[in-house]
Amino acid sequence: MRRVVITGAGTINPLGQSVPQTLAAMREGRCGIGPLQFRDVERLAVKIGAQVQGYDPEAVFNRQQLALYDRFTQFALIAAREALALSGLEFTGALADRSGxxxxxxxxxLTTQDxxxxxxxxxxxxxxxPFVVPKLMNNAAASHVSMEFNLRGPSFTVATACASSNHAMGQAFQMVRSGLCTAMVTGGTEAMLCFGGVKAWEGLRVMSKDACRPFSATRNGMVQGEGGGVFVxxxxxxxxxxGAEILAxxxxxxxxxxxxxxVMPSKQGAARAIAGALKDGGIAKERVxxxxxxxxxxxxxxxxxxxxxADVFGRHADRLMISSTKSxxxxxxxxTGAVELLACIMALRDGVIAPTIGYEEPDPECALxxxxxxAREASVDVVLSNAFAFGGLNAVLALGRV
Structure with a gap:
């Protein structure tokens, strides 16, 4: 079994259009949530979201490309370009065949569909x-990334709702660890902030109309965002x-x-995923x-x-820091899991723990x-990234400092 490291990272999201911008915003506890701006927003009950501001697709892609690239594909390509530039990898010959x-x-x-x-x-x-189908298909982003960077190995898309990114990165990790691939470009991307996308989520009655306040007793729902994160x-x-620089x-x-x-989450399912990631990595819970x-x-x-x-970590849970950057x-x-992995890398490399902003009042059921x-300065050696999706699908990644 081979060791797997992260040598590149890229992103575009409501906090920034690059990794440095995003990490600076996380350190400052900046909020990227605000009034939604698109057609027919006045017909929505929920009028807030976290949109990527100041982004002009025509400044990045030409007309022929925009005819093929839905917004979610654009985000993936922008993030992948940053990640590959940082990694310094060029995929040619045998390396291209063994990378995906x-x-x-x-x-x-979804924007194209809407x-x-x-x-x-x-x-x-x-x-x-005539390009509607190739533009809206879920594998479009992965396919365009593979074509732009000559990735000729395993290439595909994972769709598991809110756990999609973590599941995708988990598959990439296993492919490199097993020796099937030398390198994998992986992460996730989403662009659901259109009228139909928000209207559908409204029906679930889990959306906040004012703010995202994780773990606070005053929390009243989630807030949708958009963007992507890609890693090597x-x-x-x-x-x-x-001689590559290793991020984690x-x-x-x-x-x-x-x-x-x-739709309802299960404590047992989440706990088994957390414990499973520790076991898979041979990690003592006290190291997290x-x-x-x-x-x-x-x-x-x-x-x-x-x-x-609390179930998995027992007494050590009181010494853990746990935050939600969705705030x-x-x-x-x-x-979401891809952008959140940046907070994990920041914790390991920079010793900065991203905060849970908007926190107002302690909840006895969230007593961690x-x-x-x-944000808080702290030295940590091992971190976890949790993703728990509708459908009861859970995916947890464990990262360590090199």
Missing amino acids: VVLGTSGGG ENYRAVYEEGKNRVH FEDYEHAKAR EVLGFAMTSDAADI GYINAHGTGTAANDKTECAAV MHGHLIGG DVVPNE
């Missing part, structure tokens, strides 16, 4: 653009031989299914210093996640150290 891409997304080209439903059903048009997972010996090591991964309810929580800000998720952490960048659904409102 696994990305997570939940909705895929626009074309409008054209056909609202405006009465009988024709749509690489064989440690390969990275070491070429991927130590373990586990995934479980609650097999219980389509920080957990980036799923922490959606809903009543059910936050108390269930805290109970699962800043919103819930990026299929892309949730790093309220302000």
